[in-house]
Amino acid sequence: MWIKIKNLIFDILFPKTCFSCKREGDYLCQDCQALLNISGFHRPSPIQNLDDLYWACDYKNHLIGKLIRNFKYEPFVRELGKNLCSLIVAHLQLADNKPDFSEFTLIPVPLHRKRLKWRGFNQAEELAKGLTDFLKIPLLLTDLNRVKETKEGVENAFICQNLETIKGKKILLVDDFYLTGATMAECAKALRKAGAEKIIGIVVARG
Numbered sequence: 001m002w003i004k005i006k007n008l009i010f011d012i013l014f015p016k017t018c019f020s021c022k023r024e025g026d027y028l029c030q031d032c033q034a035l036l037n038i039s040g041f042h043r044p045s046p047i048q049n050l051d052d053l054y055w056a057c058d059y060k061n062h063l064i065g066k067l068i069r070n071f072k073y074e075p076f077v078r079e080l081g082k083n084l085c086s087l088i089v090a091h092l093q094l095a096d097n098k099p100d101f102s103e104f105t106l107i108p109v110p111l112h113r114k115r116l117k118w119r120g121f122n123q124a125e126e127l128a129k130g131l132t133d134f135l136k137i138p139l140l141l142t143d144l145n146r147v148k149e150t151k152e153g154v155e156n157a158f159i160c161q162n163l164e165t166i167k168g169k170k171i172l173l174v175d176d177f178y179l180t181g182a183t184m185a186e187c188a189k190a191l192r193k194a195g196a197e198k199i200i201g202i203v204v205a206r207g
């Protein structure tokens with residue numbers, strides 16, 4: 001109840017406006033979303049341990065870059081996750097030669113616990129929550145952990161603490177964007193080490 005009242009007050013004080021056309025109502029209105037070029041592509045990733053990479057949009061698209069940067073840095077736009085997730089869903093509906101995703105388990109790229117506390121939410125987790133509803137597949141939130149906080153260099157930053165939950169699984173690894181692939185490579189390495197059978201990356205945008 002309190003949360004609902006809080007959200008209502010928040011919506012009155014800070015009405016949602018479209019990041020592109022400034023129209024009130026949503027962070028990305030349907031008209032502007034319809035103008036975005038949603039890709040139907042997925043390609044084997046050039047990085048080791050990642051079997052395939054799915055991406056909905058090009059990060060170089062001005063609006064996409066703006067949405068993702070705001071999702072990352074502005075805690076008050078947590079709900080932007082729903083809009084960005086709908087782009088991934090639109091992409092999945094376009095993509096062909098897909099595996100049977102009902103056999104997969106979702107894992108978001110984790111944040112370090114200190115960073116999570118500071119930001120209040122993990123943007124990759126928000127996307128993964130939307131995807132678990134759409135794909136009707138399980139979501140694992142505590143099995144892959146970020147143990148290094150450093151921004152420079154993500155080498156060996158991730159570990160799987162509970163090997164039994166990962167062993168033999170097909171993993172759909174979720175993040176907001178893929179630029180150099182370094183973060184996803186390190187996550188995939190940790191998942192492979194824990195015995196994951198297949199690891200596919202999925203992001204809103206690829207750089």
Ligand SMILES: [Zn+2]
Pocket residue numbers: 018019020021022023028029030031032033
């Ligand atoms: Zn708009």
